[in-house]
Amino acid sequence: MQVDNRHFLICDPYMEKFEVNILGCGSALPTTRHFPTSQVLNVRDKLFMIDCGEGAQLQFRKSRLKFSRLNRIFISHLHGDHCFGLPGLVSTLNLLGRTAELHIHAPRGAEEIFAPVFSFFNRQMSYPVLFHEFDTKEAVQVYEDRSLTVTTLPLRHRMPCCGFLFAEKQGANHIVREQVDFYQVPVYELNRIKNGADYVTPEGQTIPNALLTVPPPPPRRYAYCSDTLYLPSLAEQVKGVDLLFHEATFAEADAARARETFHTTASQAARIASDAGVKRLLIGHFSARYEEAEILLHEAAAIFPNTTLASEMLCVPV
Amino acid sequence: MQVDNRHFLICDPYMEKFEVNILGCGSALPTTRHFPTSQVLNVRDKLFMIDCGEGAQLQFRKSRLKFSRLNRIFISHLHGDHCFGLPGLVSTLNLLGRTAELHIHAPRGAEEIFAPVFSFFNRQMSYPVLFHEFDTKEAVQVYEDRSLTVTTLPLRHRMPCCGFLFAEKQGANHIVREQVDFYQVPVYELNRIKNGADYVTPEGQTIPNALLTVPPPPPRRYAYCSDTLYLPSLAEQVKGVDLLFHEATFAEADAARARETFHTTASQAARIASDAGVKRLLIGHFSARYEEAEILLHEAAAIFPNTTLASEMLCVPV
Numbered sequence: 001m002q003v004d005n006r007h008f009l010i011c012d013p014y015m016e017k018f019e020v021n022i023l024g025c026g027s028a029l030p031t032t033r034h035f036p037t038s039q040v041l042n043v044r045d046k047l048f049m050i051d052c053g054e055g056a057q058l059q060f061r062k063s064r065l066k067f068s069r070l071n072r073i074f075i076s077h078l079h080g081d082h083c084f085g086l087p088g089l090v091s092t093l094n095l096l097g098r099t100a101e102l103h104i105h106a107p108r109g110a111e112e113i114f115a116p117v118f119s120f121f122n123r124q125m126s127y128p129v130l131f132h133e134f135d136t137k138e139a140v141q142v143y144e145d146r147s148l149t150v151t152t153l154p155l156r157h158r159m160p161c162c163g164f165l166f167a168e169k170q171g172a173n174h175i176v177r178e179q180v181d182f183y184q185v186p187v188y189e190l191n192r193i194k195n196g197a198d199y200v201t202p203e204g205q206t207i208p209n210a211l212l213t214v215p216p217p218p219p220r221r222y223a224y225c226s227d228t229l230y231l232p233s234l235a236e237q238v239k240g241v242d243l244l245f246h247e248a249t250f251a252e253a254d255a256a257r258a259r260e261t262f263h264t265t266a267s268q269a270a271r272i273a274s275d276a277g278v279k280r281l282l283i284g285h286f287s288a289r290y291e292e293a294e295i296l297l298h299e300a301a302a303i304f305p306n307t308t309l310a311s312e313m314l315c316v317p318v
Numbered sequence: 319m320q321v322d323n324r325h326f327l328i329c330d331p332y333m334e335k336f337e338v339n340i341l342g343c344g345s346a347l348p349t350t351r352h353f354p355t356s357q358v359l360n361v362r363d364k365l366f367m368i369d370c371g372e373g374a375q376l377q378f379r380k381s382r383l384k385f386s387r388l389n390r391i392f393i394s395h396l397h398g399d400h401c402f403g404l405p406g407l408v409s410t411l412n413l414l415g416r417t418a419e420l421h422i423h424a425p426r427g428a429e430e431i432f433a434p435v436f437s438f439f440n441r442q443m444s445y446p447v448l449f450h451e452f453d454t455k456e457a458v459q460v461y462e463d464r465s466l467t468v469t470t471l472p473l474r475h476r477m478p479c480c481g482f483l484f485a486e487k488q489g490a491n492h493i494v495r496e497q498v499d500f501y502q503v504p505v506y507e508l509n510r511i512k513n514g515a516d517y518v519t520p521e522g523q524t525i526p527n528a529l530l531t532v533p534p535p536p537p538r539r540y541a542y543c544s545d546t547l548y549l550p551s552l553a554e555q556v557k558g559v560d561l562l563f564h565e566a567t568f569a570e571a572d573a574a575r576a577r578e579t580f581h582t583t584a585s586q587a588a589r590i591a592s593d594a595g596v597k598r599l600l601i602g603h604f605s606a607r608y609e610e611a612e613i614l615l616h617e618a619a620a621i622f623p624n625t626t627l628a629s630e631m632l633c634v635p636v
Contacts, residue, residue, distance in 0.1 A: 028413055030379040030406075054406040055373040061348040080409045080439045084402075088348075088372040091398045095346055113438045120431045121398045 016044045016147075018168065018220050018318045020243065023059035025284035025310035027249055028081040035059055035312055036081035037285060039245070040070070041166055041222060043148055049073040050164060050224050056085030057092050063313060067096060072143065074150065075106035076226030077136070077161035078113070087117050090129060098127040105142045105150075107160045108133045136162040139237065147171070153237050155228035157262045163225040165238065166318075173213035183207050222318045223278075227285065229259065230268040235275035243318045244273050245310070248283035248296050266296035270303035284310030334362045334465075336486065336538050336636045338561065341377035343602030343628035345567055346399040353377055353630055354399035355603055357563070358388070359484055359540060361466055367391040368482060368542050374403030375410050381631060385414060390461065392468065393424035394544030395454070395479035396431070405435050408447060416445040423460045423468075425478045426451045454480040457555065465489070471555050473546035475580045481543040483556065484636075491531035501525050540636045541596075545603065547577065548586040553593035561636045562591050563628070566601035569613050581605075584614035588621035602628030 019042050026034025036053025040060065047070040049056070060067065070093075075083050086104070093102060104110065111131035118129060134142055136154055143150035146169070153163035172194040180190070185199050185207075193199055199207040223238040225246040238244055246269035250258040258265050266283055273281035281304050286293045293309050300307040308316065337360050344352025354371025358378065365388040367374070378385065388411075393401050404422070411420060422428065429449035436447060452460055454472055461468035464487070471481035490512040498508070503517050503525075511517055517525040541556040543564040556562055564587035568576040576583050584601055591599035599622050604611045611627050618625040626634065 028410070030376045030410060032380045035376065036406075054403070055376060058348045058353065058373060062350045078439070080406055084406045084409075084439075085372070088354075088398055088402045091402075092346070092348060109438075113435065117431065117435065120427075121396070121402075 015217055018043050018222070020222060020245070020282070020316045020318060021063050021065065022284065022310045022312060022314045022316075023056050023063065024053050024312060025286060026053075026081075027285050027287055028079070029288035031288045033291075034286065036084070037226070038085060039224065040065055043166070043168075045069055046071065046145075048150075048166070051076055051082040051226065052085040052089060053081050054084040054088075057089040059312065060089070063315075067093060068098070068100075070102075071100065072103045072105065074142070074164050075104065075110060076155075076163060076224070077107055077157060077159055078109055079157075079159065079227065082226065083110070083114075086114055087121060090118050091121055094122045094124075094126050100127060102127060102129045103132060104129060105132045105134065107136050107162070134162075136160040153223065153225060153234065155226060155234070156231055157227045157229065161227055163223060163228075163234075165241070166222040166224070168219035168221065170219050171216035173209070174216055175213055176211075179207075179212045183212070185212070220318045225269075225272075227262065228264060229262040230264045230272075232272070232275065235272050238272070238276045238278060240277050240279075242279045243282060243316060244276065244278040244280070245282045245284060246272060247285035248300060249285050249287045251290065251295050252299055254287070254289075266300040267303050270300035270307060273300075273304040273307070279306070280316075281307040282310055282316055283307060333535055334489075336361050336540070338540060338563070338600070338634045338636060339381050339383065340602065340628045340630060340632045340634075341374050341381065342371050342630060343604060344371075344399075345603050345605055346397070347606035349606045351609075352604060354402070355544070356403060357542065358383055361484070361486075363387055364389065364463075366468075366484070369394055369400040369544065370403040370407060371399050372402040372406075375407040377630065378407070381633075385411060386416070386418075388420075389418065390421045390423065392460070392482050393422065393428060394473075394481060394542070395425055395475060395477055396427055397475075397477065397545065400544065401428070401432075404432055405439060408436050409439055412440045412442075412444050418445060420445060420447050421450060422447060423450045423452065425454050425480070452480075454478040471541065471543060471552065473544060473552070474549055475545045475547065479545055481541060481546075481552075483559070484540040484542070486537035486539065488537050489534040491527070492534055493531055494529075497525075497530050501530070503530070538636045543587075543590075545580065546582060547580040548582045548590075550590070550593065553590050556590070556594045556596060558595050558597075560597045561600060561634060562594065562596040562598070563600045563602065564590060565603035566614050566618060567603050567605045569608065570617055572605070572607075584618040585621050588618035588625060591618075591622040591625070597624070598634075599625040600628055600634055601625060 021040040023038035024035030035055045037051045038053045038056035039050040041048040141151045151165045155161045221241040223241045223244045248266035248269040249263035250265045297309045339358040341356035342353030353373045355369045356371045356374035357368040359366040459469045469483045473479045516527050539559040541559045541562045566584035566587040567581035568583045615627045
């Protein structure tokens, strides 16, 4: 019996999963409304955690994401509200008997402060934790795989701090199933065709690639801009991204406080989004002083209408 | 004008506040139902934190307790689910501009692992954190003030671990307002009378103390028994306490697992409560494996009926 398994190669949905899960979007002081900062980027079911504030593992569990799918954590800076969840998460993965490497990308100094804590509280580790430290002063590519690159976005905060730009790579063409069925293209030809080749039938007829495929969707980009002073030059670095997360700690009435503490107001975040011509803006890292974050949404949307308020358990497609 | 301020000295309610607030009652693995272990004992509005699992500061805020009233933290052992909330809490108190000393009572080793973290993440501390380390092998008094003593309860776990016995001191007699009004006792006599003196009127008549006061309520005791192998000898140390918290990580079906991991089952916890003749049992530290903790309540109550399941935000008077 011959099995036609062509559909296994063909049935990828045109748009693969690329979405941001908000685990926490508060700032340093605890409130009854928010957890401190943590997000999980789901790229084709590979999970990338971005910052890991206290309680991140609890929110991770609540979000029904799978711990086993988490392989990399990116830390924007070494303030507690962005990384105090690490010891708990690392210990939990150990209790769960993880064996796969866990990679932590973080500014210099992270390993020195966290490695002793991990080893004190986990006498025997079932898996390796590997730190990859970087300098936050210049944009550097800190990760790359088949489908994605991650590059830092230098920011200005009270300590070395950066954001991260997650960029999909241009994918292969998508096969048009009806056409390859019609021309009875054999399975072993499909990869070549995905990569642009024409198909020549046994009778010698050339079927041009354009008849058999459609171009892939344009690659998507997510920019995560963590704690920073309002930095107009950032617009250039996040130009045209599909989704921009930007901190919006303060309302305009507290602009002086924002400057003093090296943070951004909601309308400044919206200004960056507008200058950069991004498709959508997501704001978070709300100061504990605002009972209702709607004032921040209101101020941002006045400048950049396509703005969304982050909230715990929100999932936003990029 | 003469102000009669006697009522300021008299109006203490007979039963002063002495209650346990549960901030978290799960165990190490995160669930959607529980936070890891932390409690706050409120003794006449002085707050004593007992263990400080990840997220304790978030739960503290949610419970509407006042950070400024917290002065002492007692850590039972150095497993992450009992102390990973410390860095966040210490940093938050710093952000809030605390100036009062914070005392952390913990097993040996706590300062060496936590002090570097506190100082890395708080470049300038607005208040001193003072560690008071103890050996968990023998019962030692680790704290005393005007109204309370705290003594360790040695336990058997996979690492040095103890519980804590919070014991009210015998208070002074309570003044009977109607009687001191009737005899027109001057304010300056009240303290002496509270401490047992009779009152002699200007006319030379002696009013016996028993007419002016009632005895104070009996001092109350709260025993907190953290992670431990079933330890029958513990009953002797917690004999007759008003409220016993005991870990009850497992159900009876998992008794073997309880033994292996140095934990207690719900019915073993109830056996201790029964042997010790305590007034009320509160169980917690539930394993993530039980979707419903009711099975643990059911098993414990079969042996010791006056059992309560801990749950987040529960407040239990001692």
